[in-house]
Amino acid sequence: xxxxxxxxxxxxxxxxxxxxxxxxxxxxxxxxxxxxxxxxxxxxxxxxxxxxxxxxxxxxxxxxxxxxxxxxxxxxxxxxxxxxxxxxxxxxxxxxxxxxxxxxxxxxxxxxxxxxxxxxxxxxxxxxxxxxxxxxxxxxxxxxxxxxxxxxxxxxxxxxxxxxxxxxxxxxxxxxxxxxxxxxxxxxxxxxxxxxxxxxxxxxxxxxxxxxxxxxxxxxxxxxxxxxxxxxxxxxxxxxxxxxxxx
Amino acid sequence: xxxxxxxxxxxxxxxxxxxxxxxxxxxxxxxxxxxxxxxxxxxxxxxxxxxxxxxxxxxxxxxxxxxxxxxxxxxxxxxxxxxxxxxxxxxxxxxxxxxxxxxxxxxxxxxxxxxxxxxxxxxxxxxxxxxxxxxxxxxxxxxxxxxxxxxxxxxxxxxxxxxxxxxxxxxxxxxxxxxxxxxxxxxxxxxxxxxxxxxxxxxxxxxxxxxxxxxxxxxxxxxxxxxxxxxxxxxxxxxxxxxxxxx
DNA sequence: CCATTTGCTGCACGGTGTGCAGTTCTAGCA
DNA sequence: TGCTAGAACTGCACACCGTGCAGCAAATGG
Numbered sequence: 001x002x003x004x005x006x007x008x009x010x011x012x013x014x015x016x017x018x019x020x021x022x023x024x025x026x027x028x029x030x031x032x033x034x035x036x037x038x039x040x041x042x043x044x045x046x047x048x049x050x051x052x053x054x055x056x057x058x059x060x061x062x063x064x065x066x067x068x069x070x071x072x073x074x075x076x077x078x079x080x081x082x083x084x085x086x087x088x089x090x091x092x093x094x095x096x097x098x099x100x101x102x103x104x105x106x107x108x109x110x111x112x113x114x115x116x117x118x119x120x121x122x123x124x125x126x127x128x129x130x131x132x133x134x135x136x137x138x139x140x141x142x143x144x145x146x147x148x149x150x151x152x153x154x155x156x157x158x159x160x161x162x163x164x165x166x167x168x169x170x171x172x173x174x175x176x177x178x179x180x181x182x183x184x185x186x187x188x189x190x191x192x193x194x195x196x197x198x199x200x201x202x203x204x205x206x207x208x209x210x211x212x213x214x215x216x217x218x219x220x221x222x223x224x225x226x227x228x229x230x231x232x233x234x235x236x237x238x239x240x241x242x243x244x245x246x247x
Numbered sequence: 248x249x250x251x252x253x254x255x256x257x258x259x260x261x262x263x264x265x266x267x268x269x270x271x272x273x274x275x276x277x278x279x280x281x282x283x284x285x286x287x288x289x290x291x292x293x294x295x296x297x298x299x300x301x302x303x304x305x306x307x308x309x310x311x312x313x314x315x316x317x318x319x320x321x322x323x324x325x326x327x328x329x330x331x332x333x334x335x336x337x338x339x340x341x342x343x344x345x346x347x348x349x350x351x352x353x354x355x356x357x358x359x360x361x362x363x364x365x366x367x368x369x370x371x372x373x374x375x376x377x378x379x380x381x382x383x384x385x386x387x388x389x390x391x392x393x394x395x396x397x398x399x400x401x402x403x404x405x406x407x408x409x410x411x412x413x414x415x416x417x418x419x420x421x422x423x424x425x426x427x428x429x430x431x432x433x434x435x436x437x438x439x440x441x442x443x444x445x446x447x448x449x450x451x452x453x454x455x456x457x458x459x460x461x462x463x464x465x466x467x468x469x470x471x472x473x474x475x476x477x478x479x480x481x482x483x484x485x486x487x488x489x490x491x492x493x494x
Numbered sequence: 495c496c497a498t499t500t501g502c503t504g505c506a507c508g509g510t511g512t513g514c515a516g517t518t519c520t521a522g523c524a
Numbered sequence: 525t526g527c528t529a530g531a532a533c534t535g536c537a538c539a540c541c542g543t544g545c546a547g548c549a550a551a552t553g554g
Contacts (some may be wrong), residue, residue, distance in 0.1 A: 054534055054535075056513075056533080056536095060512080070553070098252070122455075122456075164473075172468040174464065174467075193466075197453075200452075201462075202448070206445070206448035206457065208451060208452065209369075214388065217388065220419055224443060228411065290542080291541085292541065301504075303502080304503075307502080331533085
Protein backbone atom coordinates (compact mmCIF):
# COMPACT_ATOMS: atom_id res chain seq x y z
CA UNK A 1 0.00 0.00 0.00
CA UNK A 2 2.91 2.33 0.60
CA UNK A 3 6.44 2.65 -0.56
CA UNK A 4 8.14 1.35 2.52
CA UNK A 5 11.59 1.60 1.10
CA UNK A 6 11.79 5.30 0.28
CA UNK A 7 9.18 6.51 2.72
CA UNK A 8 11.73 8.19 4.95
CA UNK A 9 12.41 10.70 2.20
CA UNK A 10 8.95 12.20 2.15
CA UNK A 11 7.93 12.90 5.73
CA UNK A 12 9.05 9.96 7.79
CA UNK A 13 8.49 6.27 7.73
CA UNK A 14 5.12 4.70 8.20
CA UNK A 15 5.99 3.87 11.78
CA UNK A 16 6.85 7.47 12.49
CA UNK A 17 3.63 8.63 10.91
CA UNK A 18 1.50 6.29 12.96
CA UNK A 19 3.43 7.33 15.98
CA UNK A 20 2.78 11.01 15.32
CA UNK A 21 -0.91 10.31 14.77
CA UNK A 22 -1.21 8.46 18.04
CA UNK A 23 0.62 11.24 19.82
CA UNK A 24 -1.75 13.80 18.35
CA UNK A 25 -4.75 11.68 19.27
CA UNK A 26 -3.56 11.57 22.87
CA UNK A 27 -3.44 15.34 22.94
CA UNK A 28 -6.85 15.79 21.32
CA UNK A 29 -8.47 13.28 23.65
CA UNK A 30 -6.88 15.02 26.61
CA UNK A 31 -8.21 18.38 25.45
CA UNK A 32 -11.67 16.92 24.96
CA UNK A 33 -11.67 15.35 28.38
CA UNK A 34 -10.55 18.66 29.87
CA UNK A 35 -13.32 20.54 28.07
CA UNK A 36 -15.91 18.05 29.29
CA UNK A 37 -14.85 17.41 32.86
CA UNK A 38 -12.39 20.10 33.80
CA UNK A 39 -8.65 19.85 34.27
CA UNK A 40 -9.07 17.06 36.80
CA UNK A 41 -10.43 14.85 34.05
CA UNK A 42 -7.02 14.69 32.40
CA UNK A 43 -5.88 11.33 33.68
CA UNK A 44 -3.69 8.95 31.78
CA UNK A 45 -6.08 6.13 32.52
CA UNK A 46 -9.06 8.06 31.18
CA UNK A 47 -7.18 8.98 28.01
CA UNK A 48 -6.11 5.39 27.52
CA UNK A 49 -9.63 4.13 28.25
CA UNK A 50 -10.99 6.49 25.61
CA UNK A 51 -8.45 5.25 23.08
CA UNK A 52 -8.83 1.58 23.89
CA UNK A 53 -5.37 1.33 25.36
CA UNK A 54 -3.69 0.92 28.67
CA UNK A 55 -2.38 3.78 30.74
CA UNK A 56 1.13 2.46 30.56
CA UNK A 57 1.12 2.67 26.77
CA UNK A 58 1.09 6.46 26.93
CA UNK A 59 4.52 6.39 28.46
CA UNK A 60 5.80 5.42 25.06
CA UNK A 61 4.78 8.86 23.81
CA UNK A 62 5.21 11.16 26.77
CA UNK A 63 7.85 10.50 29.38
CA UNK A 64 5.52 11.54 32.15
CA UNK A 65 2.11 12.98 32.75
CA UNK A 66 3.58 16.43 33.30
CA UNK A 67 5.25 16.26 29.89
CA UNK A 68 1.86 15.72 28.31
CA UNK A 69 0.40 18.63 30.27
CA UNK A 70 3.27 20.86 29.20
CA UNK A 71 2.61 20.01 25.57
CA UNK A 72 -1.06 20.77 26.05
CA UNK A 73 -0.24 24.13 27.62
CA UNK A 74 1.98 24.96 24.67
CA UNK A 75 -0.83 24.18 22.23
CA UNK A 76 -3.53 25.99 24.19
CA UNK A 77 -1.44 29.07 24.79
CA UNK A 78 -0.66 29.11 21.11
CA UNK A 79 -4.34 29.07 20.24
CA UNK A 80 -4.92 31.95 22.65
CA UNK A 81 -2.16 33.95 21.01
CA UNK A 82 -3.60 33.17 17.57
CA UNK A 83 -7.05 34.34 18.66
CA UNK A 84 -6.04 37.70 20.09
CA UNK A 85 -3.65 38.43 17.25
CA UNK A 86 -6.36 37.65 14.70
CA UNK A 87 -8.83 39.92 16.49
CA UNK A 88 -6.28 42.70 16.52
CA UNK A 89 -5.39 42.30 12.87
CA UNK A 90 -9.06 42.43 11.87
CA UNK A 91 -8.93 46.13 12.73
CA UNK A 92 -7.16 48.70 10.53
CA UNK A 93 -3.59 49.23 11.61
CA UNK A 94 -4.12 52.98 12.04
CA UNK A 95 -6.77 52.69 14.74
CA UNK A 96 -4.60 51.69 17.68
CA UNK A 97 -7.38 52.21 20.21
CA UNK A 98 -9.74 49.87 18.40
CA UNK A 99 -6.97 47.33 17.91
CA UNK A 100 -6.24 47.35 21.61
CA UNK A 101 -9.92 47.00 22.47
CA UNK A 102 -10.31 44.17 20.00
CA UNK A 103 -7.34 42.42 21.56
CA UNK A 104 -8.76 42.90 25.04
CA UNK A 105 -12.25 41.70 24.14
CA UNK A 106 -10.84 38.70 22.32
CA UNK A 107 -8.77 37.87 25.37
CA UNK A 108 -11.78 37.87 27.67
CA UNK A 109 -13.91 36.08 25.10
CA UNK A 110 -11.36 33.33 24.69
CA UNK A 111 -10.97 32.96 28.43
CA UNK A 112 -14.70 32.63 29.02
CA UNK A 113 -15.10 30.25 26.10
CA UNK A 114 -12.17 28.12 27.27
CA UNK A 115 -12.08 28.49 31.04
CA UNK A 116 -10.24 25.21 31.37
CA UNK A 117 -7.66 26.42 28.92
CA UNK A 118 -7.27 29.64 30.86
CA UNK A 119 -6.73 27.72 34.08
CA UNK A 120 -4.31 25.46 32.26
CA UNK A 121 -2.23 28.38 31.08
CA UNK A 122 -2.50 30.91 33.88
CA UNK A 123 -3.42 28.92 36.97
CA UNK A 124 -2.67 25.65 38.63
CA UNK A 125 -3.14 23.61 35.51
CA UNK A 126 -3.98 20.24 36.93
CA UNK A 127 -3.53 18.27 40.16
CA UNK A 128 0.10 18.02 41.11
CA UNK A 129 1.49 19.44 37.92
CA UNK A 130 4.74 21.30 38.31
CA UNK A 131 5.55 24.05 35.84
CA UNK A 132 8.93 23.24 34.28
CA UNK A 133 11.78 25.70 34.60
CA UNK A 134 11.48 28.69 32.34
CA UNK A 135 7.72 28.38 32.06
CA UNK A 136 5.62 25.88 30.20
CA UNK A 137 5.11 27.80 26.97
CA UNK A 138 7.73 30.54 26.75
CA UNK A 139 7.23 30.99 23.05
CA UNK A 140 3.49 31.68 23.18
CA UNK A 141 3.88 33.82 26.29
CA UNK A 142 6.43 35.95 24.51
CA UNK A 143 4.09 36.26 21.56
CA UNK A 144 1.35 37.51 23.86
CA UNK A 145 3.63 40.00 25.58
CA UNK A 146 5.07 41.16 22.31
CA UNK A 147 1.60 41.75 20.96
CA UNK A 148 0.64 43.99 23.83
CA UNK A 149 3.94 45.82 23.73
CA UNK A 150 3.51 46.33 20.02
CA UNK A 151 0.21 48.07 20.74
CA UNK A 152 1.89 50.17 23.39
CA UNK A 153 4.57 51.08 20.89
CA UNK A 154 1.95 52.20 18.40
CA UNK A 155 0.45 54.47 21.05
CA UNK A 156 3.71 55.54 22.63
CA UNK A 157 3.83 58.99 21.04
CA UNK A 158 0.52 59.84 22.66
CA UNK A 159 1.27 58.01 25.87
CA UNK A 160 4.77 59.03 26.83
CA UNK A 161 3.89 62.54 28.05
CA UNK A 162 1.23 61.08 30.36
CA UNK A 163 3.43 58.53 32.02
CA UNK A 164 4.83 59.25 35.49
CA UNK A 165 8.59 59.61 35.39
CA UNK A 166 9.87 56.37 36.81
CA UNK A 167 13.44 55.60 35.86
CA UNK A 168 13.74 52.19 34.32
CA UNK A 169 16.81 50.25 33.48
CA UNK A 170 16.86 48.15 30.31
CA UNK A 171 18.24 45.28 32.36
CA UNK A 172 15.02 45.24 34.35
CA UNK A 173 13.43 43.28 31.53
CA UNK A 174 13.97 40.04 29.74
CA UNK A 175 16.14 40.81 26.71
CA UNK A 176 13.85 38.81 24.44
CA UNK A 177 10.96 41.10 25.40
CA UNK A 178 12.37 44.16 23.67
CA UNK A 179 13.61 42.12 20.73
CA UNK A 180 10.27 40.50 20.05
CA UNK A 181 8.38 43.77 20.24
CA UNK A 182 10.87 45.71 18.17
CA UNK A 183 9.61 44.61 14.78
CA UNK A 184 10.51 47.70 12.87
CA UNK A 185 10.31 49.75 16.05
CA UNK A 186 13.89 50.88 16.43
CA UNK A 187 14.40 51.16 20.16
CA UNK A 188 11.50 51.16 22.55
CA UNK A 189 12.27 52.76 25.91
CA UNK A 190 12.09 50.44 28.92
CA UNK A 191 9.19 52.49 30.27
CA UNK A 192 7.11 51.22 27.36
CA UNK A 193 7.99 47.63 28.21
CA UNK A 194 6.90 48.26 31.78
CA UNK A 195 3.69 49.78 30.54
CA UNK A 196 3.08 46.74 28.37
CA UNK A 197 3.39 44.44 31.34
CA UNK A 198 1.08 46.70 33.31
CA UNK A 199 -1.53 46.51 30.56
CA UNK A 200 -1.16 42.76 30.54
CA UNK A 201 -1.85 42.70 34.25
CA UNK A 202 -4.77 45.04 33.85
CA UNK A 203 -6.45 42.76 31.33
CA UNK A 204 -5.55 39.65 33.24
CA UNK A 205 -6.92 40.82 36.57
CA UNK A 206 -10.63 41.13 35.85
CA UNK A 207 -10.64 38.17 33.48
CA UNK A 208 -8.91 35.98 36.02
CA UNK A 209 -11.31 37.00 38.78
CA UNK A 210 -14.22 36.28 36.47
CA UNK A 211 -12.98 32.91 35.28
CA UNK A 212 -12.42 31.77 38.84
CA UNK A 213 -15.89 32.90 39.85
CA UNK A 214 -14.99 35.82 42.11
CA UNK A 215 -16.55 38.54 39.99
CA UNK A 216 -19.98 37.09 39.37
CA UNK A 217 -20.70 36.98 43.07
CA UNK A 218 -20.25 40.75 43.18
CA UNK A 219 -21.76 41.90 39.92
CA UNK A 220 -24.20 40.70 37.31
CA UNK A 221 -22.48 42.64 34.55
CA UNK A 222 -18.83 41.63 34.49
CA UNK A 223 -18.76 42.44 30.78
CA UNK A 224 -19.68 46.05 31.45
CA UNK A 225 -17.08 46.32 34.19
CA UNK A 226 -14.41 44.90 31.91
CA UNK A 227 -15.40 47.14 29.03
CA UNK A 228 -15.36 50.22 31.26
CA UNK A 229 -11.90 49.27 32.48
CA UNK A 230 -10.63 48.80 28.96
CA UNK A 231 -12.06 52.14 27.85
CA UNK A 232 -10.36 53.80 30.79
CA UNK A 233 -7.18 52.00 29.83
CA UNK A 234 -7.33 53.30 26.28
CA UNK A 235 -7.95 56.81 27.57
CA UNK A 236 -5.04 56.53 29.97
CA UNK A 237 -2.82 55.83 26.97
CA UNK A 238 -3.79 59.19 25.49
CA UNK A 239 -5.84 57.59 22.73
CA UNK A 240 -9.33 58.63 21.74
CA UNK A 241 -11.73 56.12 23.18
CA UNK A 242 -14.63 55.18 20.94
CA UNK A 243 -18.19 55.42 22.18
CA UNK A 244 -19.36 53.12 24.90
CA UNK A 245 -21.31 50.77 22.64
CA UNK A 246 -19.43 50.40 19.35
CA UNK A 247 -20.93 47.07 18.35
CA UNK B 248 -9.71 19.42 87.40
CA UNK B 249 -12.73 21.16 85.97
CA UNK B 250 -16.36 21.45 86.88
CA UNK B 251 -17.81 18.95 84.52
CA UNK B 252 -21.34 19.51 85.65
CA UNK B 253 -21.71 23.21 84.99
CA UNK B 254 -19.05 23.49 82.34
CA UNK B 255 -21.55 23.90 79.55
CA UNK B 256 -22.39 27.31 80.94
CA UNK B 257 -18.94 28.74 80.40
CA UNK B 258 -17.84 27.81 76.96
CA UNK B 259 -18.67 24.16 76.47
CA UNK B 260 -17.95 20.88 78.15
CA UNK B 261 -14.55 19.30 78.28
CA UNK B 262 -15.48 17.05 75.39
CA UNK B 263 -16.45 20.03 73.26
CA UNK B 264 -13.22 21.78 74.17
CA UNK B 265 -11.06 18.83 73.19
CA UNK B 266 -13.09 18.50 70.04
CA UNK B 267 -12.53 22.14 69.16
CA UNK B 268 -8.81 21.80 69.82
CA UNK B 269 -8.52 18.77 67.59
CA UNK B 270 -10.47 20.55 64.90
CA UNK B 271 -8.11 23.53 65.14
CA UNK B 272 -5.07 21.25 65.08
CA UNK B 273 -6.31 19.66 61.88
CA UNK B 274 -6.54 23.08 60.29
CA UNK B 275 -3.12 24.21 61.48
CA UNK B 276 -1.46 21.00 60.35
CA UNK B 277 -3.16 21.36 56.99
CA UNK B 278 -1.88 24.92 56.66
CA UNK B 279 1.62 23.84 57.61
CA UNK B 280 1.60 21.01 55.12
CA UNK B 281 0.39 23.43 52.47
CA UNK B 282 3.15 25.91 53.30
CA UNK B 283 5.76 23.17 53.10
CA UNK B 284 4.68 21.13 50.15
CA UNK B 285 2.15 23.20 48.25
CA UNK B 286 -1.57 22.74 47.98
CA UNK B 287 -1.13 19.17 46.78
CA UNK B 288 0.28 18.26 50.16
CA UNK B 289 -3.10 18.75 51.81
CA UNK B 290 -4.20 15.15 52.00
CA UNK B 291 -6.30 13.70 54.76
CA UNK B 292 -3.87 10.85 55.13
CA UNK B 293 -0.90 13.17 55.52
CA UNK B 294 -2.72 15.28 58.09
CA UNK B 295 -3.72 12.19 60.03
CA UNK B 296 -0.20 10.76 59.78
CA UNK B 297 1.18 14.00 61.19
CA UNK B 298 -1.26 13.86 64.09
CA UNK B 299 -0.82 10.17 64.83
CA UNK B 300 -4.30 9.32 63.69
CA UNK B 301 -6.06 7.58 60.87
CA UNK B 302 -7.44 9.35 57.85
CA UNK B 303 -10.93 8.17 58.64
CA UNK B 304 -10.87 9.91 62.01
CA UNK B 305 -10.92 13.30 60.33
CA UNK B 306 -14.39 12.56 59.07
CA UNK B 307 -15.56 13.05 62.63
CA UNK B 308 -14.59 16.71 62.32
CA UNK B 309 -15.15 17.56 58.69
CA UNK B 310 -17.83 15.88 56.64
CA UNK B 311 -15.56 15.74 53.63
CA UNK B 312 -12.21 16.87 52.38
CA UNK B 313 -13.78 19.77 50.52
CA UNK B 314 -15.38 20.97 53.74
CA UNK B 315 -11.96 21.15 55.33
CA UNK B 316 -10.59 23.04 52.35
CA UNK B 317 -13.50 25.46 52.46
CA UNK B 318 -12.80 26.16 56.11
CA UNK B 319 -9.13 26.72 55.32
CA UNK B 320 -10.06 29.15 52.56
CA UNK B 321 -12.28 31.03 54.97
CA UNK B 322 -9.47 31.34 57.49
CA UNK B 323 -6.81 32.27 54.96
CA UNK B 324 -8.99 34.80 53.20
CA UNK B 325 -9.81 36.28 56.59
CA UNK B 326 -6.13 36.69 57.39
CA UNK B 327 -5.61 38.39 54.03
CA UNK B 328 -8.44 40.79 54.78
CA UNK B 329 -6.99 41.47 58.23
CA UNK B 330 -3.58 42.19 56.75
CA UNK B 331 -4.68 44.69 54.12
CA UNK B 332 -7.09 46.43 56.47
CA UNK B 333 -4.39 46.78 59.09
CA UNK B 334 -1.97 48.22 56.55
CA UNK B 335 -4.60 50.70 55.42
CA UNK B 336 -5.48 51.74 58.97
CA UNK B 337 -1.84 52.35 59.83
CA UNK B 338 -2.06 55.40 57.57
CA UNK B 339 -3.92 58.58 58.59
CA UNK B 340 -7.51 58.54 57.42
CA UNK B 341 -7.12 61.83 55.55
CA UNK B 342 -4.43 60.58 53.18
CA UNK B 343 -6.53 58.45 50.88
CA UNK B 344 -3.76 58.03 48.31
CA UNK B 345 -1.36 56.67 50.90
CA UNK B 346 -4.05 54.41 52.36
CA UNK B 347 -4.75 52.96 48.94
CA UNK B 348 -1.06 52.43 48.26
CA UNK B 349 -0.60 50.79 51.65
CA UNK B 350 -3.51 48.48 50.91
CA UNK B 351 -2.08 47.60 47.52
CA UNK B 352 1.43 46.96 48.79
CA UNK B 353 0.10 44.86 51.66
CA UNK B 354 -1.93 42.84 49.19
CA UNK B 355 1.09 42.04 47.05
CA UNK B 356 3.26 41.45 50.10
CA UNK B 357 0.79 39.00 51.58
CA UNK B 358 0.42 37.19 48.28
CA UNK B 359 4.17 36.77 47.84
CA UNK B 360 4.62 35.71 51.45
CA UNK B 361 1.76 33.21 51.22
CA UNK B 362 1.67 32.09 47.62
CA UNK B 363 -0.09 28.88 48.59
CA UNK B 364 -2.70 30.89 50.41
CA UNK B 365 -3.16 33.07 47.37
CA UNK B 366 -3.66 30.02 45.17
CA UNK B 367 -6.03 28.61 47.75
CA UNK B 368 -8.18 31.72 47.70
CA UNK B 369 -7.97 32.91 44.12
CA UNK B 370 -6.99 29.88 42.07
CA UNK B 371 -7.67 26.22 41.82
CA UNK B 372 -7.16 25.54 45.49
CA UNK B 373 -6.29 21.89 45.47
CA UNK B 374 -6.77 18.78 43.32
CA UNK B 375 -10.41 18.14 42.61
CA UNK B 376 -11.78 20.71 44.99
CA UNK B 377 -15.09 22.21 43.91
CA UNK B 378 -15.94 25.70 45.10
CA UNK B 379 -19.27 25.50 46.93
CA UNK B 380 -22.19 27.57 45.71
CA UNK B 381 -21.91 31.24 46.60
CA UNK B 382 -18.14 31.09 46.89
CA UNK B 383 -15.97 29.56 49.55
CA UNK B 384 -15.50 32.62 51.76
CA UNK B 385 -18.21 35.13 50.91
CA UNK B 386 -17.74 37.02 54.15
CA UNK B 387 -14.02 37.70 53.70
CA UNK B 388 -14.46 38.42 50.02
CA UNK B 389 -17.08 41.02 50.82
CA UNK B 390 -14.75 42.53 53.40
CA UNK B 391 -12.04 42.83 50.78
CA UNK B 392 -14.38 44.38 48.23
CA UNK B 393 -15.90 46.69 50.79
CA UNK B 394 -12.43 47.88 51.78
CA UNK B 395 -11.52 48.82 48.25
CA UNK B 396 -14.88 50.44 47.64
CA UNK B 397 -14.48 52.39 50.86
CA UNK B 398 -11.24 53.78 49.49
CA UNK B 399 -12.96 54.63 46.24
CA UNK B 400 -15.68 56.37 48.22
CA UNK B 401 -13.11 58.45 50.04
CA UNK B 402 -11.66 59.54 46.72
CA UNK B 403 -14.95 59.82 44.86
CA UNK B 404 -15.18 63.60 44.95
CA UNK B 405 -11.89 63.83 43.14
CA UNK B 406 -12.56 60.87 40.91
CA UNK B 407 -16.09 61.33 39.62
CA UNK B 408 -15.30 64.11 37.14
CA UNK B 409 -12.58 61.96 35.56
CA UNK B 410 -14.69 58.87 35.02
CA UNK B 411 -16.12 58.17 31.56
CA UNK B 412 -19.88 58.42 31.55
CA UNK B 413 -21.07 54.85 31.51
CA UNK B 414 -24.61 54.41 32.71
CA UNK B 415 -24.83 51.84 35.49
CA UNK B 416 -27.84 50.30 37.03
CA UNK B 417 -27.82 49.61 40.77
CA UNK B 418 -29.13 46.12 40.04
CA UNK B 419 -25.90 45.41 38.18
CA UNK B 420 -24.27 44.75 41.53
CA UNK B 421 -24.73 42.47 44.47
CA UNK B 422 -26.93 44.31 46.97
CA UNK B 423 -24.59 43.44 49.83
CA UNK B 424 -21.79 45.24 48.02
CA UNK B 425 -23.27 48.69 48.43
CA UNK B 426 -24.47 47.93 51.94
CA UNK B 427 -21.09 46.79 53.17
CA UNK B 428 -19.31 49.79 51.71
CA UNK B 429 -21.88 52.31 52.88
CA UNK B 430 -20.62 52.65 56.42
CA UNK B 431 -21.62 56.24 56.98
CA UNK B 432 -21.43 56.85 53.25
CA UNK B 433 -25.06 57.57 52.47
CA UNK B 434 -25.52 56.35 48.92
CA UNK B 435 -22.61 55.57 46.71
CA UNK B 436 -23.40 55.71 43.01
CA UNK B 437 -23.13 52.42 41.13
CA UNK B 438 -20.31 53.86 39.08
CA UNK B 439 -18.20 53.88 42.23
CA UNK B 440 -18.96 50.22 42.85
CA UNK B 441 -17.87 49.42 39.32
CA UNK B 442 -14.72 51.41 39.84
CA UNK B 443 -14.03 49.48 43.03
CA UNK B 444 -14.26 46.18 41.18
CA UNK B 445 -12.01 47.56 38.48
CA UNK B 446 -9.40 48.54 41.07
CA UNK B 447 -9.67 45.09 42.55
CA UNK B 448 -8.96 43.59 39.18
CA UNK B 449 -6.11 45.99 38.60
CA UNK B 450 -4.37 44.92 41.80
CA UNK B 451 -5.18 41.29 41.26
CA UNK B 452 -3.81 41.10 37.74
CA UNK B 453 -0.13 41.78 38.24
CA UNK B 454 -0.05 39.98 41.58
CA UNK B 455 -1.69 36.92 40.12
CA UNK B 456 0.68 36.86 37.18
CA UNK B 457 3.61 37.18 39.55
CA UNK B 458 2.45 34.49 41.99
CA UNK B 459 1.93 32.04 39.15
CA UNK B 460 5.37 32.79 37.76
CA UNK B 461 4.43 34.56 34.55
CA UNK B 462 5.88 37.93 35.42
CA UNK B 463 9.36 36.95 36.54
CA UNK B 464 10.10 35.41 33.18
CA UNK B 465 9.56 38.83 31.61
CA UNK B 466 11.02 41.23 34.13
CA UNK B 467 13.47 41.24 37.00
CA UNK B 468 11.67 44.04 38.80
CA UNK B 469 8.05 43.02 39.28
CA UNK B 470 7.93 45.22 42.35
CA UNK B 471 8.75 48.30 40.31
CA UNK B 472 6.17 47.41 37.71
CA UNK B 473 3.54 46.92 40.38
CA UNK B 474 4.42 50.14 42.14
CA UNK B 475 4.31 52.08 38.88
CA UNK B 476 0.90 50.63 38.15
CA UNK B 477 -0.38 51.55 41.60
CA UNK B 478 0.94 55.08 41.29
CA UNK B 479 -0.79 55.42 37.95
CA UNK B 480 -3.92 54.05 39.55
CA UNK B 481 -3.83 56.64 42.31
CA UNK B 482 -3.30 59.37 39.75
CA UNK B 483 -6.19 58.10 37.67
CA UNK B 484 -8.40 58.57 40.73
CA UNK B 485 -7.54 62.26 40.77
CA UNK B 486 -5.45 61.93 43.90
CA UNK B 487 -1.99 63.36 44.37
CA UNK B 488 0.48 60.56 44.02
CA UNK B 489 3.38 60.68 46.45
CA UNK B 490 6.94 60.54 45.18
CA UNK B 491 8.22 57.40 43.62
CA UNK B 492 10.18 56.20 46.64
CA UNK B 493 8.28 57.04 49.83
CA UNK B 494 9.86 54.46 52.09
C1' DC C 495 -21.15 1.19 89.05
C1' DC C 496 -23.14 0.86 84.70
C1' DA C 497 -25.12 2.45 80.18
C1' DT C 498 -24.49 5.59 76.56
C1' DT C 499 -22.16 8.47 73.77
C1' DT C 500 -18.00 9.59 71.39
C1' DG C 501 -13.31 9.02 69.09
C1' DC C 502 -10.73 6.31 66.93
C1' DT C 503 -8.75 2.13 64.50
C1' DG C 504 -8.51 -1.27 60.85
C1' DC C 505 -9.90 -2.43 56.75
C1' DA C 506 -12.12 -2.28 52.34
C1' DC C 507 -13.25 -0.16 47.77
C1' DG C 508 -12.23 2.22 43.68
C1' DG C 509 -9.45 5.72 41.84
C1' DT C 510 -4.79 7.79 40.57
C1' DG C 511 0.49 8.00 38.34
C1' DT C 512 4.18 5.14 37.45
C1' DG C 513 7.17 1.46 36.31
C1' DC C 514 8.39 -3.26 34.39
C1' DA C 515 8.25 -8.21 32.51
C1' DG C 516 6.33 -10.33 28.87
C1' DT C 517 3.66 -10.70 24.61
C1' DT C 518 2.10 -9.31 20.02
C1' DC C 519 2.76 -7.15 15.81
C1' DT C 520 5.17 -4.92 12.13
C1' DA C 521 8.85 -2.86 9.41
C1' DG C 522 12.56 -3.68 6.68
C1' DC C 523 16.17 -6.70 5.08
C1' DA C 524 17.82 -11.01 2.67
C1' DT D 525 8.64 -14.52 0.09
C1' DG D 526 10.30 -15.46 4.82
C1' DC D 527 12.62 -13.97 8.98
C1' DT D 528 14.23 -11.25 12.74
C1' DA D 529 15.05 -7.02 15.46
C1' DG D 530 12.64 -3.82 17.73
C1' DA D 531 8.63 -1.04 18.55
C1' DA D 532 4.09 -1.02 20.70
C1' DC D 533 1.27 -2.64 23.82
C1' DT D 534 -0.83 -5.49 27.76
C1' DG D 535 -1.13 -7.10 32.47
C1' DC D 536 0.21 -6.56 36.70
C1' DA D 537 2.42 -4.54 40.74
C1' DC D 538 3.33 -0.71 43.87
C1' DA D 539 2.30 3.19 46.60
C1' DC D 540 -0.54 6.71 47.08
C1' DC D 541 -5.32 9.13 47.42
C1' DG D 542 -10.60 10.11 49.45
C1' DT D 543 -14.19 7.80 51.46
C1' DG D 544 -17.07 4.90 54.04
C1' DC D 545 -18.12 1.30 57.83
C1' DA D 546 -17.91 -2.33 61.63
C1' DG D 547 -16.04 -2.67 65.91
C1' DC D 548 -13.59 -1.44 69.96
C1' DA D 549 -12.01 1.43 73.88
C1' DA D 550 -12.38 5.25 76.65
C1' DA D 551 -14.60 9.03 78.55
C1' DT D 552 -19.00 10.83 80.15
C1' DG D 553 -22.98 11.31 82.95
C1' DG D 554 -26.69 9.46 85.73
